[in-house]
Amino acid sequence: MKVLLLEDEYMLRVSITEFLEEMGFEVDGFANGEKAYDAIYETHYDLYLLDVNVPGIDGFSLLRTLRKEGNKTPAIFLTSMVNVSDLQEGYKSGCCDYIRKPFDLTELQLRIMHALKSFYHQGENVIDFGGGLVYDTESFTLTHNGESIALSKTEKEIFSVLLKHTNQVVSVETFQDEIWGEYVDPANIRVQINNLRKKLPLDIIQNRRGLGYILER
Known part of the structure; x- marks a missing residue:
């Protein structure tokens, strides 16, 4: 953030x-x-x-x-x-x-x-995605069954943007504005998001072809 x-x-x-x-x-x-x-x-x-x-x-x-x-x-x-x-x-x-x-x-x-x-986060201390996947809003950390999920700085920022726009499609342009503040090759952004998705035990980040990505709760 x-x-x-x-x-x-x-x-x-x-x-x-x-x-x-x-x-x-x-x-x-x-x-x-x-x-x-x-x-x-x-x-x-x-x-x-x-x-x-x-x-x-x-x-x-x-x-x-x-x-x-x-x-x-x-x-x-x-x-x-x-x-x-x-x-x-x-x-x-x-x-x-x-x-x-x-x-x-x-x-x-x-x-x-x-x-x-x-x-x-409407006052939530912990956001439970089910299946043992939990996000702590105080420490900004993701855990699965109590084990921390290691994310890079950029992956944490991508997840934070998706979480802030929960259940809304986030466009590549929004990621550019909120994380980098400048133009970034969309292909590079997609690679970063796909790397993040691979680290998550649940398929909570969905690709909306031609529109962007959405984190569903």
């Missing part, structure tokens, strides 16, 4: 980035709101972490603009503001959570997990 981090304090941005990357996220960090806004229209992100007082567009205005444009990606504000009016402004802008600085990175992890589960 990809995270956009808007934070103008350099060391905090580095610390959060390293922490999230250890968790398996891909992180793009920005110190300027305008640059973050531009990046959102070049790359698909699964979560926004937004500081409020940053150069360019402030975090509140950035998210408010995105929501008006129909962008529903979950967002968490990171801010040192403590007034109730500021908290109200954050939620009015469209955030799903709000964390005050300074904060422990473990707290940030818990809030991120809650936001992602609430938005993408």
Whole structure:
């Protein structure tokens, strides 16, 4: 999963980035709101972490603009503001959570997990596909009869995209946008998906010829 981090304090941005990357996220960090806004229209992100007082567009205005444009990606504000009016402004802008600085990175992890589960998995901690195949939404891992299924970084990203669009056909163009953010040879994408399908004990990923792929539950 990809995270956009808007934070103008350099060391905090580095610390959060390293922490999230250890968790398996891909992180793009920005110190300027305008640059973050531009990046959102070049790359698909699964979560926004937004500081409020940053150069360019402030975090509140950035998210408010995105929501008006129909962008529903979950967002968490990171801010040192403590007034109730500021908290109200954050939620009015469209955030799903709000964390005050300074904060422990473990707290940030818990809030991120809650936001992602609430938005993408309707609060499910574990998704059971039957036949012993289980996906843990907290650790982002697949297991079969308790044994972990080893997936490459790209295979994990493909599965995450399919899971997010459960029971919907996902086109090659969607994989390009949400994983690579640029054109990738469709043949290469098909190879990656077929490699993933071979590792799964159940045939839960179906090919819809000429349309794309679907993960069925």
